[in-house]
Amino acid sequence: MTMGVEVLTDQEILASARKGGHRHIVRVVQAVKEALRQGETALLDGFLQEEHPADIALLIKRLEPSEATELLLRLDPTKRAETFSQLSGRRQRLLSQELPRPVLVGLISDLKADRRADFFKHLPEKLRETLLPALAQAKREDIRRLASYAEETAGALMTSEYAVLAPHLTARQALERLRHEAPDKETIYRTYVVDEQRRLIGSLRLQTLILAAPQATIADLMERNPKRAHVNDDQEEVARQIARYDLIALPVVDDAGRLVGIVTHDDAVDVVHQEATEDMHKVGSLGRITTSVREAGIGLLYRRRIVWLVVLIFGNLLSGAGIAFFEDTIAAYIGLVFFLPLLVGSGGNAGSQAATLMVRALATGEVVLRDWSRMLGRELLVAGLLGLTMALAVSGIGLLRGGPELALVVSATMVLIVLIGSLIGLSLPFLLNRLNVDPATASAPLVTSLCDAVGVALYFGMATVLLGLPSV
Amino acid sequence: MTMGVEVLTDQEILASARKGGHRHIVRVVQAVKEALRQGETALLDGFLQEEHPADIALLIKRLEPSEATELLLRLDPTKRAETFSQLSGRRQRLLSQELPRPVLVGLISDLKADRRADFFKHLPEKLRETLLPALAQAKREDIRRLASYAEETAGALMTSEYAVLAPHLTARQALERLRHEAPDKETIYRTYVVDEQRRLIGSLRLQTLILAAPQATIADLMERNPKRAHVNDDQEEVARQIARYDLIALPVVDDAGRLVGIVTHDDAVDVVHQEATEDMHKVGSLGRITTSVREAGIGLLYRRRIVWLVVLIFGNLLSGAGIAFFEDTIAAYIGLVFFLPLLVGSGGNAGSQAATLMVRALATGEVVLRDWSRMLGRELLVAGLLGLTMALAVSGIGLLRGGPELALVVSATMVLIVLIGSLIGLSLPFLLNRLNVDPATASAPLVTSLCDAVGVALYFGMATVLLGLPSV
Numbered sequence: 001m002t003m004g005v006e007v008l009t010d011q012e013i014l015a016s017a018r019k020g021g022h023r024h025i026v027r028v029v030q031a032v033k034e035a036l037r038q039g040e041t042a043l044l045d046g047f048l049q050e051e052h053p054a055d056i057a058l059l060i061k062r063l064e065p066s067e068a069t070e071l072l073l074r075l076d077p078t079k080r081a082e083t084f085s086q087l088s089g090r091r092q093r094l095l096s097q098e099l100p101r102p103v104l105v106g107l108i109s110d111l112k113a114d115r116r117a118d119f120f121k122h123l124p125e126k127l128r129e130t131l132l133p134a135l136a137q138a139k140r141e142d143i144r145r146l147a148s149y150a151e152e153t154a155g156a157l158m159t160s161e162y163a164v165l166a167p168h169l170t171a172r173q174a175l176e177r178l179r180h181e182a183p184d185k186e187t188i189y190r191t192y193v194v195d196e197q198r199r200l201i202g203s204l205r206l207q208t209l210i211l212a213a214p215q216a217t218i219a220d221l222m223e224r225n226p227k228r229a230h231v232n233d234d235q236e237e238v239a240r241q242i243a244r245y246d247l248i249a250l251p252v253v254d255d256a257g258r259l260v261g262i263v264t265h266d267d268a269v270d271v272v273h274q275e276a277t278e279d280m281h282k283v284g285s286l287g288r289i290t291t292s293v294r295e296a297g298i299g300l301l302y303r304r305r306i307v308w309l310v311v312l313i314f315g316n317l318l319s320g321a322g323i324a325f326f327e328d329t330i331a332a333y334i335g336l337v338f339f340l341p342l343l344v345g346s347g348g349n350a351g352s353q354a355a356t357l358m359v360r361a362l363a364t365g366e367v368v369l370r371d372w373s374r375m376l377g378r379e380l381l382v383a384g385l386l387g388l389t390m391a392l393a394v395s396g397i398g399l400l401r402g403g404p405e406l407a408l409v410v411s412a413t414m415v416l417i418v419l420i421g422s423l424i425g426l427s428l429p430f431l432l433n434r435l436n437v438d439p440a441t442a443s444a445p446l447v448t449s450l451c452d453a454v455g456v457a458l459y460f461g462m463a464t465v466l467l468g469l470p471s472v
Numbered sequence: 473m474t475m476g477v478e479v480l481t482d483q484e485i486l487a488s489a490r491k492g493g494h495r496h497i498v499r500v501v502q503a504v505k506e507a508l509r510q511g512e513t514a515l516l517d518g519f520l521q522e523e524h525p526a527d528i529a530l531l532i533k534r535l536e537p538s539e540a541t542e543l544l545l546r547l548d549p550t551k552r553a554e555t556f557s558q559l560s561g562r563r564q565r566l567l568s569q570e571l572p573r574p575v576l577v578g579l580i581s582d583l584k585a586d587r588r589a590d591f592f593k594h595l596p597e598k599l600r601e602t603l604l605p606a607l608a609q610a611k612r613e614d615i616r617r618l619a620s621y622a623e624e625t626a627g628a629l630m631t632s633e634y635a636v637l638a639p640h641l642t643a644r645q646a647l648e649r650l651r652h653e654a655p656d657k658e659t660i661y662r663t664y665v666v667d668e669q670r671r672l673i674g675s676l677r678l679q680t681l682i683l684a685a686p687q688a689t690i691a692d693l694m695e696r697n698p699k700r701a702h703v704n705d706d707q708e709e710v711a712r713q714i715a716r717y718d719l720i721a722l723p724v725v726d727d728a729g730r731l732v733g734i735v736t737h738d739d740a741v742d743v744v745h746q747e748a749t750e751d752m753h754k755v756g757s758l759g760r761i762t763t764s765v766r767e768a769g770i771g772l773l774y775r776r777r778i779v780w781l782v783v784l785i786f787g788n789l790l791s792g793a794g795i796a797f798f799e800d801t802i803a804a805y806i807g808l809v810f811f812l813p814l815l816v817g818s819g820g821n822a823g824s825q826a827a828t829l830m831v832r833a834l835a836t837g838e839v840v841l842r843d844w845s846r847m848l849g850r851e852l853l854v855a856g857l858l859g860l861t862m863a864l865a866v867s868g869i870g871l872l873r874g875g876p877e878l879a880l881v882v883s884a885t886m887v888l889i890v891l892i893g894s895l896i897g898l899s900l901p902f903l904l905n906r907l908n909v910d911p912a913t914a915s916a917p918l919v920t921s922l923c924d925a926v927g928v929a930l931y932f933g934m935a936t937v938l939l940g941l942p943s944v
Contacts, residue, residue: 353780
């Protein structure tokens with residue numbers, strides 16, 4: 001009775017997934033694998049027909065290549081292309097080698113222009129050379145053009161499948177033209193108006209067009225001087241503009257102001273996700289992992305982690321050197337070591353907090369470089385309060401373990417260490433930003449290492465003075 | 473010559489901002505403040521006319537309330553409402569008290585339905601009671617309905633300004649109706665088809681409608697069984713669906729399957745930003761900060777930071793206790809302390825890396841609970857390689873500072889500490905997820921504190937055994 005989903009058969013799971021009822025991906029994967037093994041084609045086809053391409057892609061990521069290929073072959077061409085374009089570049093390359101050549105060529109032709117260019121960009125030279133000639137001339141040129149822009153720019157993100165209108169057309173003519181072109185365009189909800197040199201001069205909502213008098217001209221109806229990106233703009237800036245101005249798509253222009261593509265809102269939201277992941281990884285002192293964590297190989301993960309770990313060794317050696325410097329102090333009063341992790345840890349923690357706040361605020365553009373001094377004043381106040389509270393908390397322990405003198409050393413160090421840690425955490429992201437390094441590089445481990453080294457010197461220095469211990 | 477923007481006058485800055493040329497927000501703020509002070513109304517009006525409401529809102533966030541009010545009053549009503557709706561709740565309340573009552577009432581009427589409900593939800597009881605009666609009956613009811621849903625649910629995020637069609641209409645009739653309704657709807661690009669009980673049965677792209685034969689019925693044209701959210705679904709899940717399925721809007725239904733609202737793509741991308749910020753803050757062991765960091769008060773920042781800092785004190789006390797336990801070992805071989813920050817730090821760093829990877833992968837849904845064992849195996853391999861590399865790096869230093877025996881202790885501890893740190897970092901997010909706690913709570917400082925305590929015990933235990941030091 002209480003077993004719930006556990007007692008469902010594979011058939012029931014697939015049927016339930018089809019109706020959107022059963023979303024437990026691991027169970028669905030198992031059921032699909034079983035259905036493939038048993039050759040239950042009717043069950044599979046029914047399931048695939050109802051599932052969204054994005055969901056089938058999610059499934060394929062968890063199947064063996066041979067299973068994934070069989071699934072792709074069971075899809076109709078349009079859905080196959082949509083599913084394929086949702087897969088990672090790595091898996092696309094893997095499956096390209098499994099799919100029969102004619103199916104692969106058809107699939108590539110059915111991809112949207114931007115996805116097709118992405119696919120080719122990451123293909124091994126050899127496979128690219130055998131596949132390109134099978135495509136129509138126009139598509140080949142489009143691929144070359146789209147693939148020519150640097151990674152993570154507006155140019156690399158945009159698609160060439162947008163609708164343009166000339167300013168002299170009437171609303172009736174424009175609507176007629178859009179009816180014709182719609183099936184080949186990513187969106188006709190927003191169309192772009194260009195002059196004879198193809199320079200972007202306006203944009204038009206489909207809504208405006210169908211509300212307009214049939215004889216009104218596009219030049220009268222369009223919004224002039226629309227928001228735009230340059231082909232070389234960073235994709236993060238493009239995504240930020242689309243979010244800020246609530247756009248369905250952002251037109252992209254070249255140096256001469258000519259319209260060369262559009263970035264659609266759904267591609268922009270993918271960038272937002274991707275950039276948030278990158279920032280989070282940087283804050284965790286990880287290198288750039290563009291592939292899925294589930295799919296990343298051992299070698300890749302090793303390389304992305306070892307660099308920072310080794311860099312941080314030097315940070316920690318600094319703390320070690322500080323300790324070595326104060327060895328006599330420590331030997332004279334071994335009880336001091338008890339509070340070492342607590343004090344340096346608290347400085348690092350307060351520093352991580354301040355750094356995290358600033359890294360994110362700088363990334364979203366909420367705070368800019370010039371806000372530093374304003375932020376600094378407030379941080380000093382907050383950190384002072386935090387330090388005093390924590391000093392109060394630890395002074396009792398100091399009293400118990402070593403009497404009033406130790407309590408004084410520990411409390412005074414705590415206030416200073418939290419203040420200095422917070423200042424380091426707050427300022428490091430601004431400093432990096434000023435040096436044109438991504439502020440997210442001010443990772444928690446980096447801030448912690450810096451605060452640790454400062455903390456060690458501060459603590460033992462304070463103890464030497466206040467406890468009258470043998471000076472170095 | 474090389475001064476660049478520094479020598480521009482305020483007039484030039486505003487003129488340049490107007491053309492999209494000068495985007496340095498701090499300079500533009502200064503120029504606007506100056507123009508307000510000098511009463512240069514023509515300059516201001518020209519600037520405001522060209523600027524996008526989202527940009528004006530960004531500006532207002534950096535002005536004094538009296539300056540912001542003056543700017544708002546200079547805008548035409550539509551732009552005033554659009555600008556106002558981009559402001560934070562806190563600033564909206566502030567400005568509500570500055571604006572003349574008739575202007576405020578008009579402004580509220582002009583807001584979009586979802587923004588209006590948000591505004592009222594956070595208004596002080598007293599102001600709400602004086603403002604509500606000034607609104608039309610239909611708007612009052614809409615506010616009550618939209619405000620009745622819990623924060624951060626689909627219900628709280630949705631708007632009631634969507635277009636519905638009946639299945640028996642023809643394409644011509646439907647288009648006619650949409651032409652009529654369009655000005656009051658957030659989007660007509662996607663319309664929703666409901667039966668007599670208002671249950672959602674299909675959806676329709678405007679594109680399909682204008683391409684269809686005039687006599688085709690909506691029932692024939694619509695896509696059946698569209699993706700949907702339930703009013704109580706988490707906003708994060710809603711945003712994830714919109715991104716995954718590349719939607720312009722997602723319909724929201726109640727328990728009976730009746731359509732009650734839609735969430736649009738632009739509101740969804742705001743949620744993506746907001747959730748990424750929240751996750752980042754959690755990883756930095758910060759409490760929930762819903763307001764802008766620039767606007768957050770000292771008291772709020774203090775409260776959001778002190779809780780975790782005090783919790784982490786206990787984690788660090790554990791390390792202290794470990795050190796106290798091994799005091800005799802340390803006293804016998806004071807040189808051991810030199811390596812303490814290095815070893816426990818490395819465990820914490822490796823742990824932070826693993827935790828960050830998993831927190832993000834769980835947040836994006838790329839990895840699910842059941843993937844733990846699969847991830848574990850791979851993590852052991854990667855961490856083993858990392859530990860070996862780092863052991864190699866520090867063994868030399870061990871050799872120099874204390875001879876082969878110390879080198880052995882330090883290297884062996886390093887391998888173990890990196891392995892165990894990585895396992896803690898990897899597993900903690902899964903464990904929290906299993907306990908229905910947000911995995912992002914596995915913050916870098918928390919993982920570091922845990923790894924520190926384990927590291928201290930491991931290091932001195934190993935030293936006691938391998939160096940034959942006085943056991944405890």
